[in-house]
Every structure is written in C-alpha cells, then in structure tokens.
Amino acid sequence: MSPHIIEFITVGFGLLLLMFEAFSKGNKSRIGLLAAAGLAVILGMLLCPAPCCYEVPAWMERFYDDNAVARFYKIIAVLSTILVLLMAVDFRKVLAKFSASDDSGSGTGEFYCLPVFACAGLMWMASATDLVSIFVALELVTITFYVMVAFMRRNVGSLEAGVKYLILGALSTGFLVYGIAWIYGALGTTDISLFSNLLEEGTFNRSYLLFGIALMLIALGFKVGAVPMQLWIPDVYQGAPTPITAYLSVASKAAGFLVLMTIIKPFLDSEATRHAVMCTLLIMAGATLLYGNLAAISQNNFKRLLAYSSIAHAGFLLIGVATGDFTSVSFYLATYLLMTFAAFFVLALVRSEEESDEIDAFDGLGKRNPVLAFALTISMAALAGIPLTAGFWGKFFIFKAAIAAEVSWVLIVIAFISVAAGFYYYLKVVKAMYWNAPRQEKAIAVPIITKVVLLVLTAAILILGIYPQPVLDLLGK
Amino acid sequence: MLLALILIPLLAALAILGGTPARLTAIIASLANILVATVALSCPACANGFSLQVLADPQIHLSLGLSGISAVMLILSVIVTLTAVYSGKCPEGREKLWFSSTLFIAAGAIGAFLSTDVFFFYAFHELALIPTFLMIGILGRGDRKEAAWKITIYLAFGSIVLLAGLLLATNHLGSFAFEDLAAIPAEDQNTVALLLIIGFGTLVSLFPLHSWAAPAYASAPTPVAMLHAGVMKKFGLYGLLVIGMKVAPQGMLHWLPWICVLLLGNIIWVGLVTINQKRLDLMLGNSSVMHMGYIFLAIAALAANPDNSIALPAAVLLMFAHGISIALLFSLTSVVENKTGTLEISQLGGLAKTAPALAFLFGLAGMASIGLPGLANFAGEVMVFFAGFADWSPSDGLGWVQITTIIALWGVVISAVYMLRAYRNSFQGPLVKSTENASDIHYCEKIPAYVLAVTLLVVGIYPQIILQFL
Numbered sequence: 001m002s003p004h005i006i007e008f009i010t011v012g013f014g015l016l017l018l019m020f021e022a023f024s025k026g027n028k029s030r031i032g033l034l035a036a037a038g039l040a041v042i043l044g045m046l047l048c049p050a051p052c053c054y055e056v057p058a059w060m061e062r063f064y065d066d067n068a069v070a071r072f073y074k075i076i077a078v079l080s081t082i083l084v085l086l087m088a089v090d091f092r093k094v095l096a097k098f099s100a101s102d103d104s105g106s107g108t109g110e111f112y113c114l115p116v117f118a119c120a121g122l123m124w125m126a127s128a129t130d131l132v133s134i135f136v137a138l139e140l141v142t143i144t145f146y147v148m149v150a151f152m153r154r155n156v157g158s159l160e161a162g163v164k165y166l167i168l169g170a171l172s173t174g175f176l177v178y179g180i181a182w183i184y185g186a187l188g189t190t191d192i193s194l195f196s197n198l199l200e201e202g203t204f205n206r207s208y209l210l211f212g213i214a215l216m217l218i219a220l221g222f223k224v225g226a227v228p229m230q231l232w233i234p235d236v237y238q239g240a241p242t243p244i245t246a247y248l249s250v251a252s253k254a255a256g257f258l259v260l261m262t263i264i265k266p267f268l269d270s271e272a273t274r275h276a277v278m279c280t281l282l283i284m285a286g287a288t289l290l291y292g293n294l295a296a297i298s299q300n301n302f303k304r305l306l307a308y309s310s311i312a313h314a315g316f317l318l319i320g321v322a323t324g325d326f327t328s329v330s331f332y333l334a335t336y337l338l339m340t341f342a343a344f345f346v347l348a349l350v351r352s353e354e355e356s357d358e359i360d361a362f363d364g365l366g367k368r369n370p371v372l373a374f375a376l377t378i379s380m381a382a383l384a385g386i387p388l389t390a391g392f393w394g395k396f397f398i399f400k401a402a403i404a405a406e407v408s409w410v411l412i413v414i415a416f417i418s419v420a421a422g423f424y425y426y427l428k429v430v431k432a433m434y435w436n437a438p439r440q441e442k443a444i445a446v447p448i449i450t451k452v453v454l455l456v457l458t459a460a461i462l463i464l465g466i467y468p469q470p471v472l473d474l475l476g477k
Numbered sequence: 478m479l480l481a482l483i484l485i486p487l488l489a490a491l492a493i494l495g496g497t498p499a500r501l502t503a504i505i506a507s508l509a510n511i512l513v514a515t516v517a518l519s520c521p522a523c524a525n526g527f528s529l530q531v532l533a534d535p536q537i538h539l540s541l542g543l544s545g546i547s548a549v550m551l552i553l554s555v556i557v558t559l560t561a562v563y564s565g566k567c568p569e570g571r572e573k574l575w576f577s578s579t580l581f582i583a584a585g586a587i588g589a590f591l592s593t594d595v596f597f598f599y600a601f602h603e604l605a606l607i608p609t610f611l612m613i614g615i616l617g618r619g620d621r622k623e624a625a626w627k628i629t630i631y632l633a634f635g636s637i638v639l640l641a642g643l644l645l646a647t648n649h650l651g652s653f654a655f656e657d658l659a660a661i662p663a664e665d666q667n668t669v670a671l672l673l674i675i676g677f678g679t680l681v682s683l684f685p686l687h688s689w690a691a692p693a694y695a696s697a698p699t700p701v702a703m704l705h706a707g708v709m710k711k712f713g714l715y716g717l718l719v720i721g722m723k724v725a726p727q728g729m730l731h732w733l734p735w736i737c738v739l740l741l742g743n744i745i746w747v748g749l750v751t752i753n754q755k756r757l758d759l760m761l762g763n764s765s766v767m768h769m770g771y772i773f774l775a776i777a778a779l780a781a782n783p784d785n786s787i788a789l790p791a792a793v794l795l796m797f798a799h800g801i802s803i804a805l806l807f808s809l810t811s812v813v814e815n816k817t818g819t820l821e822i823s824q825l826g827g828l829a830k831t832a833p834a835l836a837f838l839f840g841l842a843g844m845a846s847i848g849l850p851g852l853a854n855f856a857g858e859v860m861v862f863f864a865g866f867a868d869w870s871p872s873d874g875l876g877w878v879q880i881t882t883i884i885a886l887w888g889v890v891i892s893a894v895y896m897l898r899a900y901r902n903s904f905q906g907p908l909v910k911s912t913e914n915a916s917d918i919h920y921c922e923k924i925p926a927y928v929l930a931v932t933l934l935v936v937g938i939y940p941q942i943i944l945q946f947l
Binding site: 374377381384386387388392396399400403404412415416419420423424427430431434435466467468469472 | 494530531532533534535539596599600601602603604606607610611614615622626629630633634637638640641644645648
C-alpha cells in the first residue's frame with residue numbers, strides 16, 4: 001500500500017458521506033460526528049503507520065513525497081478538520097438559522113462533508129513536491145473553502161465574505177499559475193527536487209526566475225495573510241461561519257506556510273537568489289507584524305480581532321521562514337492550532353448563546369461560567385506568548401532563529417512592539433471576562449463535546465508549555 | 478525537595494480554585510513552605526537539586542538548585558509569602574481569586590529564584606503576570622484599571638527585551654544552564670549588556686522605566702503589593718548579578734556611566750517625587766522605586782571592579798532587608814486603611830493615641846526604611862556605600878562610582894524627610910475625625926507584622942545570619 005492512498009481514502013470517504021447525507025433524514029449533525037469519527041481513523045493511520053510497504057511508487061515520486069515533516073502537517077490538517085467538524089456540530093443552531101428558510105437544518109448536511117475534501121487537499125499539499133501537484137491540491141482546498149465560507153446563504157456577512165474570498169482568491173490563483181509559468185520558463189522543470197541542482201548549474205536567466213519567485217510570493221502571501229496581500233482576511237474571517245474561520249485560520253495557513261517553505265527552500269539555499277528572497281521575506285514579515293498588531297488594538301469584535309491577530313502571527317512565522325529555520329515554523333503552527341482552536345471553541349459557544357461576536361458578549365464570563373473563562377484566559381495567554389504556555393515556545397524558537405541569523409535590529413524592535421501590543425489586545429478579552437459585569441446573569445451551559453475538547457486543548461497548551469519536546473519528536477528532530 | 482517548594486503553593490492555588498477553604502489552604506501552604514525551606518537550607522545534602530530535560534535542541538532543563546544568593550532570596554520569598562497571606566482585607570466572596578493569585582505569584586517568585594536554567598528562570602517570573610493583572614484590575618483600589626494595564630504592558634515589554642538579551646547570550650554560550658554561564662565574545666557584550674540592563678531594569682523600575690511601579694503598588698491589593706515590591710522586584714537585580722555580571726562583564730563596564738546616572742535618577746529624582754506624595758501608599762510605592770537605586774549602586778560598583786568583595790554581599794543584604802521592610806510597610810498601611818478608611822496623609826493624625834502598637838510597628842518599619850542602625854536596611858546600605866569606595870585610594874581620583882556614591886548619600890536624607898514627615902503627620906499630633914475611633918491592630922494582623930519586624934531586628938543586629946549563605 002502506497003502512502004498516497006491515504007488522500008484517496010479521504011476523498012472516497014468524503015464522497016460516501018455526501019451520498020449518505022443525500023439519503024439521510026433527521027438530525028444532520030450526526031453526519032458531522034460520523035465524519036469526525038472517520039477522520040479519527042485516518043489520524044490513527046497517520047500516527048501509527050502500518051509496517052507494510054511505505055514506498056511511493058516510481059510514477060508518483062515526482063509529485064508526492066512521504067517524510068516526517070509531511071506527515072506532521074497531515075496530522076495538523078486532519079486534527080484541524082476533526083476539531084472543525086466537532087465545532088460545527090455544536091454550532092448547528094446558528095448554521096440552521098442561516099441556511100434554510102425554516103430552522104430545520106435541512107440544508108446543512110453538506111457543511112459536514114466539505115471539510116473532508118478540504119482535508120484531503122491539505123494532506124496532499126503537505127506531500128506535494130511538484131509545482132503542478134501543489135497547484136492542484138491548493139485549488140481543491142481553495143474551491144472547497146469558497147463554498148464553505150459562503151455556506152450560510154441567508155447571512156449577508158457570509159455571502160459577502162464568500163464573494164470577497166472568491167474574487168481575491170481567483171486573482172491570487174492567477175498570480176500563482178503565472179509564477180509557475182515563469183519559473184518553468186527559467187528553470188525548465190516544475191519538479192522542485194531538481195531546483196537546487198539547476199540553481200547550482202547557473203544556466204538560467206536570473207531575472208525571469210526572480211520575477212517568477214516574486215509572483216509566487218504574492219500568491220502564497222495571499223494564502224498565509226502577509227502584507228500586502230492581507231486585506232481579505234478581516235472581512236472574510238469575520239463573515240464566514242465560525243468553524244470555517246477557525247479552519248481558515250489554522251489549517252489553510254499551515255498548508256500555505258508549508259507550500260511556501262517547500263517552494264522557497266531551494267531558492268533560500270542557493271547563493272544566486274538567497275539575498276533577494278530573504279530580504280523580501282523579512283520586509284514582508286516586518287510589515288505584516290506591524291499591520292496585524294497595530295490594527296488589532298482598536299478592535300471591538302472578537303472575531304475580527306482574531307483575524308488581525310492571525311495576520312500578526314503570520315508575521316512571526318515569516319521571520320522563521322526567512323531565516324530558514326523551518327522547524328521553528330512547524331512547531332509554532334502546531335501550538336497555534338491548539339491555542340486558536342481553544343479560542344474559537346469558546347467564541348462559537350458564546351456566539352451561539354449570545355448571538356454576538358463582540359467583545360462585550362464576553363462581559364462577565366468569569367462569573368457566568370468560570371471554567372469557560374479560564375480556558376479562554378489560558379488560550380489568550382498562550383496567543384500573547386506568556387511563558388509556561390505552549391505559545392511562548394513558538395515565539396522563543398522564532399526569536400532564537402532570528403538572533404542566530406543576525407537579522408536587522410529594526411525587525412527585532414518591531415517584534416518587541418508586536419509582543420507588547422499583543423499583550424494589550426489579548427488581555428482586553430480577559431479584562432472583559434473578569435472586570436466587566438455580565439449583561440445577563442444566566443449561566444452559560446457548555447455542550448459536552450465543547451467541554452471535552454476545551455479540556456484537552458487547555459491541558460495540552462499547559463503541558464507543552466513546560467515540556468515541548470513531544471512536538472519536536474513528531475517532527476523527527 | 479526543591480521542587481516541593483514550587484509545587485506546594487502551585488497545588489494549593491489550584492486546590493483553592495477547585496473549592497477548598499481559601500484562607501486556610503493558603504496559610505497551610507505557606508507554613509509548609511517555610512518548613513520545607515528551613516529543612517532545605519539547614520541540611521544542604523538533603524536539598525538535592527532537580528533536573529528534567531524538556532528540550533533536546535537547544536538543551537533546556539527544568540532544573541532547580543540552591544546557591545548562595547538564591548538561598549537568601551528563598552528565605553525572603555517564603556517569609557513574605559507567609560505574611561502576605563495574613564495581610565490585607567479580602568473583599569467578601571472573592572477569597573478564591575485573592576488567595577489563589579497570591580499563591581501563584583509566590584510560586585512564580587520561588588521558581589524563578591530556585592531555577593538554575595536561564596529559560597525557566599525567565600519563565601517562572603512570567604507566571605506572576607496574569608494573576609497580578611487580574612488582582613489589580615478586579616480587587617485593586619483607586620486608579621486600578623489603568624495601573625493594571627500599565628504594569629502588565631510595561632513588564633511584558635521589559636520581559637521581551639530581556640528575552641532578546643538572554644537569547645543573544647545563550648546563542649554564544651550554546652547552553653542554558655547557569656553553570657555554563659561565562660563571558661561571551663567581547664564584540665557582543667555591549668549589546669547583550671544593554672538589552673539585559675533595559676530588560677532587567679524595567680522589571681526593577683530603573684529610572685526612567687519606573688513609572689509603572691508606584692501606581693501599581695498603590696492600587697494593588699496588599700498581598701500583591703507585598704509580593705511584588707518585596708520579592709518580584711528583586712528578580713531583576715538577581716538576574717543582573719547572577720547572569721549579567723557573568724555573561725557580559727566588559728559590557729556592563731562599558732555602560733557604567735549610564736547605570737550611574739540612571740541610578741541617581743532613581744535615588745534623587747524619584748526620592749524628591751516621594752517627598753511630594755500626599756498619600757501613604759503612593760509614598761511607599763515611590764520609596765520602593767527609590768531604594769532600588771542603592772542596590773544598583775552596588776551593581777555598578779561590582780561592574781567597575783569585579784574583584785570588589787563587598788559589593789555582592791551588600792547588594793544581597795540590601796535586597797533582603799528592603800524586601801522585608803517594604804512588605805512590613807505595605808502590610809501596616811493596609812491596617813491603617815482598614816482602621817481609618819483613608820490613606821491621605823492630610824486626613825490622618827494622632828493615630829498613635831488610639832493605636833499605639835500599630836504606631837510602634839509602623840515607626841520601626843519606617844526607621845528601617847530610612848536606614849537606622851540596628852535594623853537590617855542599615856547593614857545593607859552602609860555596605861553599599863563602603864562598596865562604592867572599596868579598594869580605593871585617594872591617588873585613584875574620584876571615578877564614576879565614587880562620585881555616584883557621594884551623591885547617593887543624600888538619598889538617606891531624602892528618605893528621612895519623607896518617612897519622618899509622613900509618620901509625624903499620620904501618627905503624631907492631635908486626633909482627627911478619621912482616627913479618633915480607630916481600634917488598635919488586631920491580634921491576627923499582628924502576626925505578620927511581628928514576624929517581619931523581628932526579622933528586621935535580628936538581621937540588623939547580626940547580618941551574618943544572612944551573609945553566611947554567600
């Protein structure tokens with residue numbers, strides 16, 4: 001059995017789910033649980049590979065590579081999808097309200113099937129080693145996301161987000177293909193593993209190549225939310241259904257960064273292109289950090305604040321990419337998954353109960369449900385980068401990489417300002433929960449799925465905060 | 478065993494959040510900590526170090542150990558924790574937050590001082606950040622929200638600058654363990670020293686990064702003020718002594734003129750600000766900022782001459798003495814506020830008539846803060862001034878440290894002015910409306926006060942009891 005079977009199994013599972021959904025009656029959210037269960041089996045297959053053959057067949061070798069890093073990102077993808085499905089199950093009330101004309105939830109069945117397809121695409125992106133297969137996988141993910149973002153069709157925000165994402169996403173896809181074309185023109189192949197040899201030979205037109213790389217950086221910058229391609233993020237994140245926002249924020253970003261690292265690695269290693277690429281990435285990182293953090297300070301809507309904060313985190317990750325320390329980026333993304341999903345689970349619950357994403361909706365949460373408030377406090381502390389939480393280790397590794405690579409002190413100062421700003425806007429939510437009086441005294445009941453997930457995520461954040469080695473072991477370091 | 482010193486307050490805090498009787502749990506935990514600390518200090522063989530590797534590359538261990546300076550800081554932490562738990566008046570129904578936060582901050586402080594790994598030394602200090610933010614913001618008084626934001630953002634900024642300095646240093650050393658700390662290549666020492674001075678300096682409220690401290694201590698609930706002013710502040714000084722001096726000695730020497738000027742800013746400028754204060758709590762907050770200048774003077778003396786044998790003991794003794802005296806002062810201030818309902822010096826007067834025991838204790842603490850011989854602060858301060866002139870002969874001429882020491886001596890006059898004036902206006906003179914019905918200090922509130930006062934007296938008469946650990 002070849003490793004690439006796993007993506008085919010995932011797609012097949014998704015198709016089966018769709019058929020099952022078409023003929024099932026009754027509570028559609030059961031499909032979500034079924035999908036999550038199926039993906040859990042796939043996660044198990046990823047974590048404990050069967051001893052039988054794990055060789056990629058020769059005809060697939062050019063397009064697909066199975067190594068520890070690829071498997072790490074597949075685990076991130078599958079884990080994110082499972083968490084998204086679980087969040088969607090608890091979010092069904094809001095979904096039903098905005099999908100069909102009655103509250104029966106009749107149109108929401110596909111919502112639980114689509115993430116499975118996106119997951120397959122994300123997993124393939126993790127293993128792709130050819131520009132063409134990257135593009136195909138990327139498109140699978142992006143097109144699925146277009147549908148998921150606009151899913152709540154009776155909600156104007158969701159539709160607007162969908163249209164914005166579609167138009168800007170299509171534009172970035174155009175840049176991507178154009179960039180692939182120029183790189184193909186300069187180097188003569190789309191197989192990334194051949195790039196380093198070709199770059200050493202030096203028989204290519206440097207301007208063509210740099211132009212192609214620039215176009216690719218634009219396209220991938222859109223995907224990860226780097227300045228100046230970040231304008232879509234606040235509106236799309238705010239309008240999309242909350243589980244999909246979480247999905248975009250974590251899985252799509254992780255896959256985007258992996259693709260960026262895969263494509264950029266040979267160019268960072270080769271002397272001909274290293275300086276140009278590194279400088280561009282560092283400038284993008286600095287601008288992204290400034291934009292994300294400074295814009296987040298004035299936000300009053302928690303969902304929009306999380307959107308801007310995700311731009312800020314992309315800035316930190318770009319520093320890691322620019323310095324070539326890809327392990328730090330992968331580690332950061334793993335901890336980012338835990339912290340972000342914890343925050344989004346609480347947000348989804350509050351949104352369901354209070355019908356509002358504003359920070360005021362969190363007022364007095366410390367009194368209404370202390371456990372929920374504690375989970376969100378830990379999540380915010382981790383996102384801010386307070387030591388003894390997993391989030392600090394991510395920033396620690398990135399800072400370490402930046403200092404080892406001797407980046408300009410301007411960037412270090414920008415990073416300082418970012419962390420300080422981050423403390424303000426993340427603690428703003430903590431302040432609302434504990435300092436402000438609740439708008440209504442009724443306690444918030446937490447559904448069992450959300451409760452269990454929050455417990456696991458919070459415990460993971462705290463344990464990894466003291467003992468981060470297991471994540472690095474997964475990466476094979 | 479050293480791990481127990483951190484786990485006891487940590488688990489107790491979690492237990493309080495889980496629902497055990499808050500005050501009782503906190504008292505038991507702090508008493509248990511004192512017991513374990515006594516055992517650990519009296520029997521060095523039993524106090525085995527602890528090491529758990531948490532990261533392979535770079536090598537980072539959660540390792541704990543008891544060295545000379547950290548032993549003194551440990552004594553300071555456990556004593557102040559015990560007294561902090563007894564001090565202050567917890568608002569009705571908020572015991573959980575009050576006592577669990579106090580224990581979290583204590584756990585962070587003890588963890589920071591016991592760590593022998595640069596990473597966890599830094600990380601444990603941050604454990605106190607969120608509990609402080611919540612305590613000041615929710616249960617503080619006065620301008621509490623602004624004070625809470627100020628302290629949190631300032632400390633966050635200081636910490637991140639500190640992190641950059643520590644990373645730069647460990648990048649050269651290749652290891653995070655304290656035992657591997659050595660001087661790094663000379664060309665990077667200036668940058669590392671600058672980052673460490675700014676980072677640690679912010680945490681210690683070095684002028685001009687000091688404006689967060691006084692409002693924060695004034696607005697904070699009493700246990701938080703005691704722990705922060707008494708214990709957490711010493712973290713930055715401990716870091717400069719243990720890490721800064723070892724890693725970048727030439728760098729510290731390079732920045733010596735700046736350190737001298739800034740520490741004079743602490744002593745003279747902030748001292749004059751303190752004289753101007755009209756409220757007891759703000760006066761104490763500013764005075765604690767001022768006294769940091771003396772300890773910085775010892776560090777400057779050490780930086781100028783690493784062979785200075787008086788500077789290090791001076792710094793450590795003064796850190797200990799100041800921690801105890803400021804904790805005592807804050808504890809008594811909260812008693813004053815409970816009895817009279819106000820801390821405005823103009824609205825107080827004649828408190829000694831209705832609360833003689835309180836007046837005596839406050840007078841003792843005030844005298845200690847000024848530096849009266851016989852109390853611990855004098856021993857520390859006089860050693861600091863001697864350290865400024867250690868190994869000096871008139872033929873050397875007056876260097877930066879010497880001139881700074883001469884000017885710093887005026888700090889004693891300044892502190893005498895504000896403390897004696899505040900004492901006279903609050904405790905002596907005729908009775909006023911707010912004080913005529915005040916009752917004397919209650920038996921329960923006497924316990925922390927007597928513990929701290931006795932410590933000040935014992936260390937003042939026999940400083941060797943603390944210096945023996947160095």
